[in-house]
Amino acid sequence: MxxxxxxxxxxxxxxxxxxxxxSGIVLPGTAKExxxxxxxxxxxxxxxxxxxxxxxELKVGDRVIFSKYAGTEVKFDGTEYTILRQSDILAIxx
Amino acid sequence: MxxxxxxxxxxxxxxxxxxxxxSGIVLPGTAKExxxxxxxxxxxxxxxxxxxxxxxELKVGDRVIFSKYAGTEVKFDGTEYTILRQSDILAIxx
Amino acid sequence: MxxxxxxxxxxxxxxxxxxxxxSGIVLPGTAKExxxxxxxxxxxxxxxxxxxxxxxELKVGDRVIFSKYAGTEVKFDGTEYTILRQSDILAIxx
Amino acid sequence: MxxxxxxxxxxxxxxxxxxxxxSGIVLPGTAKExxxxxxxxxxxxxxxxxxxxxxxELKVGDRVIFSKYAGTEVKFDGTEYTILRQSDILAIxx
Amino acid sequence: MxxxxxxxxxxxxxxxxxxxxxSGIVLPGTAKExxxxxxxxxxxxxxxxxxxxxxxELKVGDRVIFSKYAGTEVKFDGTEYTILRQSDILAIxx
Amino acid sequence: MxxxxxxxxxxxxxxxxxxxxxSGIVLPGTAKExxxxxxxxxxxxxxxxxxxxxxxELKVGDRVIFSKYAGTEVKFDGTEYTILRQSDILAIxx
Amino acid sequence: MxxxxxxxxxxxxxxxxxxxxxSGIVLPGTAKExxxxxxxxxxxxxxxxxxxxxxxELKVGDRVIFSKYAGTEVKFDGTEYTILRQSDILAIxx
Numbered sequence: 001m002x003x004x005x006x007x008x009x010x011x012x013x014x015x016x017x018x019x020x021x022x023s024g025i026v027l028p029g030t031a032k033e034x035x036x037x038x039x040x041x042x043x044x045x046x047x048x049x050x051x052x053x054x055x056x057e058l059k060v061g062d063r064v065i066f067s068k069y070a071g072t073e074v075k076f077d078g079t080e081y082t083i084l085r086q087s088d089i090l091a092i093x094x
Numbered sequence: 095m096x097x098x099x100x101x102x103x104x105x106x107x108x109x110x111x112x113x114x115x116x117s118g119i120v121l122p123g124t125a126k127e128x129x130x131x132x133x134x135x136x137x138x139x140x141x142x143x144x145x146x147x148x149x150x151e152l153k154v155g156d157r158v159i160f161s162k163y164a165g166t167e168v169k170f171d172g173t174e175y176t177i178l179r180q181s182d183i184l185a186i187x188x
Numbered sequence: 189m190x191x192x193x194x195x196x197x198x199x200x201x202x203x204x205x206x207x208x209x210x211s212g213i214v215l216p217g218t219a220k221e222x223x224x225x226x227x228x229x230x231x232x233x234x235x236x237x238x239x240x241x242x243x244x245e246l247k248v249g250d251r252v253i254f255s256k257y258a259g260t261e262v263k264f265d266g267t268e269y270t271i272l273r274q275s276d277i278l279a280i281x282x
Numbered sequence: 283m284x285x286x287x288x289x290x291x292x293x294x295x296x297x298x299x300x301x302x303x304x305s306g307i308v309l310p311g312t313a314k315e316x317x318x319x320x321x322x323x324x325x326x327x328x329x330x331x332x333x334x335x336x337x338x339e340l341k342v343g344d345r346v347i348f349s350k351y352a353g354t355e356v357k358f359d360g361t362e363y364t365i366l367r368q369s370d371i372l373a374i375x376x
Numbered sequence: 377m378x379x380x381x382x383x384x385x386x387x388x389x390x391x392x393x394x395x396x397x398x399s400g401i402v403l404p405g406t407a408k409e410x411x412x413x414x415x416x417x418x419x420x421x422x423x424x425x426x427x428x429x430x431x432x433e434l435k436v437g438d439r440v441i442f443s444k445y446a447g448t449e450v451k452f453d454g455t456e457y458t459i460l461r462q463s464d465i466l467a468i469x470x
Numbered sequence: 471m472x473x474x475x476x477x478x479x480x481x482x483x484x485x486x487x488x489x490x491x492x493s494g495i496v497l498p499g500t501a502k503e504x505x506x507x508x509x510x511x512x513x514x515x516x517x518x519x520x521x522x523x524x525x526x527e528l529k530v531g532d533r534v535i536f537s538k539y540a541g542t543e544v545k546f547d548g549t550e551y552t553i554l555r556q557s558d559i560l561a562i563x564x
Numbered sequence: 565m566x567x568x569x570x571x572x573x574x575x576x577x578x579x580x581x582x583x584x585x586x587s588g589i590v591l592p593g594t595a596k597e598x599x600x601x602x603x604x605x606x607x608x609x610x611x612x613x614x615x616x617x618x619x620x621e622l623k624v625g626d627r628v629i630f631s632k633y634a635g636t637e638v639k640f641d642g643t644e645y646t647i648l649r650q651s652d653i654l655a656i657x658x
Contacts, residue, residue, distance in 0.1 A: 002657060002658045003629070003655045003656075003657055003658075004655055004656045004657075004658060005654065005655045006621055006622075006650075006653055006654065006655060006656065007621075007651070009654060009655065011655065036166070036168065042655075044655075045621075047619075048616075048617065048618075048619065049651075050616065050651065051145070051615070051616030051617070052142075052144065052145030053142065053145070054142075055141075055142065057100055057101075057139075058100075065097070065166075065168055065177065067166060072600070072629075072631060072654055074600065074629055083629065083654045083655055086100075087101070087143075087144065089100055090099065090100065090103060090166055090177045091097045091098055091099045091100060091103065091105065091136075091138075091177055092097075092098045092100065093096060093097055093098075094096045094097075094098060130260070130262065145239070146236075146238065146239030147236065147239070148236075149235075149236065151194055151195075151233075152194075159191070159260075159262055159271065161260060180194075181195070181237075181238065183194055184193065184194065184197060184260055184271045185191045185192055185193045185194060185197065185199065185230075185232075185271055186191075186192045186194065187190060187191055187192075188190045188191075188192060224354075224356070239333070240330075240332065240333030241330065241333070242330075243329075243330065245288055245289075245327075246288075253285070253354075253356055253365065255354060274288075275289070275331075275332065277288055278287065278288065278291060278354055278365045279285045279286055279287045279288060279291065279293065279324075279326075279365055280285075280286045280288065281284060281285055281286075282284045282285075282286060318448075318450070333427070334424075334426065334427030335424065335427070336424075337423075337424065339382055339383075339421075340382075347379070347448075347450055347459065349448060368382075369383070369425075369426065371382055372381065372382065372385060372448055372459045373379045373380055373381045373382060373385065373387065373418075373420075373459055374379075374380045374382065375378060375379055375380075376378045376380060412542075412544070427521070428518075428520065428521030429518065429521070430518075431517075431518065433476055433477075433515075434476075441473070441542075441544055441553065443542060462476075463477070463519075463520065465476055466475065466476065466479060466542055466553045467473045467474055467475045467476055467479065467481065467512075467514075467553055468473075468474045468476065469472060469473055469474075470472045470474060506636075506638070521615070522612075522614065522615030523612065523615070524612075525611075525612065527570055527571075527609075528570075535567070535636075535638055535647065537636060556570075557571070557613075557614065559570055560569065560570065560573060560636055560647045561567045561568055561569045561570060561573065561575065561606075561608075561647055562567075562568045562570065563566060563567055563568075564566045564568060
């Protein structure tokens with residue numbers, strides 16, 4: 001992976017429907033169209049962001065639920081990623 | 095429960111109408127459609143959130159009243175949960 | 189009373205028109221429909237709320253004037269209460 | 283007077299047109315309908331309000347000009363008062 | 377002058393067109409209707425305003441340019457004044 | 471120049487099209503109507519502005535690019551100036 | 565390059581489609597019309613910006629993904645640049 005997010009940002013890759021079913025999570029309603037579950041593929045360094053000290057709690061490989069509509073989508077080598085702030089990640093699923 | 099909320103977030107499960115009646119709470123008007131009472135099923139670690147030190151006052155099992163419209167709904171193993179910030183919890187009912 | 193408000197929140201019970209008349213307060217205009225006077229029935233612990241140290245100045249039994257539209261209404265054992273922040277309480281009436 | 287404002291709030295009583303004329307102040311335009319001059323009848327304790335130390339500069343009896351539309355009106359023993367924050371008071375008239 | 381502004385507020389008196397011409401300043405367009413130049417007639421004490429230490433840089437007699445639409449207008453002994461915050465004053469003209 | 475900006479404000483004079491061409495800068499599109507390049511003609515003292523310590527990085531004579539729509543326009547001795555905050559200046563052109 | 569951005573701002577030059585393909589990044593949808601990838605051509609000094617200490621993490625030559633719509637466009641010697649804050653840069657691509 002060669003996208004290095006800045007500050008408190010992370011790069012995530014949305015999980016496909018079948019992957020979510022395996023892990024036991026099903027998102028309500030239009031979930032298939034707006035998946036909210038993803039895997040973390042890159043984590044920014046944290047540090048002082050907007051004047052506040054941010055410690056990164058996430059690590060690569062974490063499966064997370066995130067606020068839909070949050071972040072910016074980019075395509076890299078044919079795969080879609082979302083770049084968003086750690087604070088837009090709601091929870092880690094284990 | 096395998097959803098670990100981040101920061102000052104908690105995961106709650108809304109209580110059904112009969113459960114609320116047992117505890118003596120009845121919510122006004124369209125309460126059946128928009129239940130505001132729930133049980134806490136997971137509590138984030140708190141710590142520094144958005145530059146502010148947050149101490150978690152809630153614990154798993156607390157019955158709480160929360161701001162309707164607050165939070166994000168997810169379905170897990172067939173059950174619906176809501177992930178929201180501790181500050182969206184109004185009160186503990188005992 | 190078994191509703192324990194969190195942080196800087198208080199639980200109040202609106203006073204009926206006759207009770208207000210006894211205490212000499214009459215609210216203008218549509219006051220009967222939107223009573224702004226209430227009695228405090230539960231007080232949160234205060235402490236650090238949203239990163240700021242809040243000392244609770246109110247105590248159970250205080251008669252208060254509050255911002256209408258502020259807070260969330262809940263029904264408990266047949267009685268309606270409002271949960272709101274201490275900062276939405278304008279004054280104590282003695 | 284038995285209304286004790288909380289925090290940085292003050293209770294004021296609007297001055298009638300004739301009183302304003304005596305003091306030499308005339309407010310422009312629709313002033314008769316929206317008087318902006320008042321007498322302070324109660325002053326809150328100040329202290330830490332919304333995380334900031336507020337020192338009350340006003341005292342009972344001060345004649346003040348205030349932002350119209352600011353504050354909440356209440357009627358007490360037949361007299362109308364306005365409860366508003368000290369920061370909504372623009373100036374003292376002497 | 378007997379209007380004592382509170383906090384970081386100042387009282388200014390707008391300059392008439394002829395006075396502005398004397399000082400060499402002409403404001404563009406509809407300047408005659410919306411004069412932005414004024415003389416300071418009273419200065420508040422400054423100090424901690426909204427939790428921030430404010431030092432007053434203006435003094436009575438300063439000729440200033442200010443943000444139009446800023447402030448509140450009052451009439452006193454037949455003269456119109458504007459009460460506004462020091463931060464709404466853009467520059468001193470000398 | 472006799473306009474002394476307050477706080478973190480600066481006074482700038484927009485550069486004419488021919489002046490911009492000389493310096494090699496051409497602004498896109500409707501640049502002739504909305505020039506974004508200017509010369510600094512006066513710099514405020516900086517200091518504590520809105521509770522924050524501001525150090526002025528600009529000096530008289532700097533050629534700058536600024537946010538269009540920012541600031542207030544005034545005419546002085548037949549010349550138009552713009553008064554705006556240093557933070558509305560994007561870059562110095564050398 | 566003779567544009568010196570102020571504070572936490574950087575100057576970037578958008579990458580053309582062919583350049584992006586070389587680096588393996590393809591942006592989704594209307595990417596050709598709204599490229600989000602760019603090369604950093606100038607970096608401000610950082611320091612205290614809006615009261616907060618900002619350390620510049622970017623350096624000239626970095627290839628970055630940035631928030632579209634962020635920043636201000638200027639043309640210099642026939643080339644278009646965008647001036648924006650470091651916080652509008654999402655990630656470095658390596």
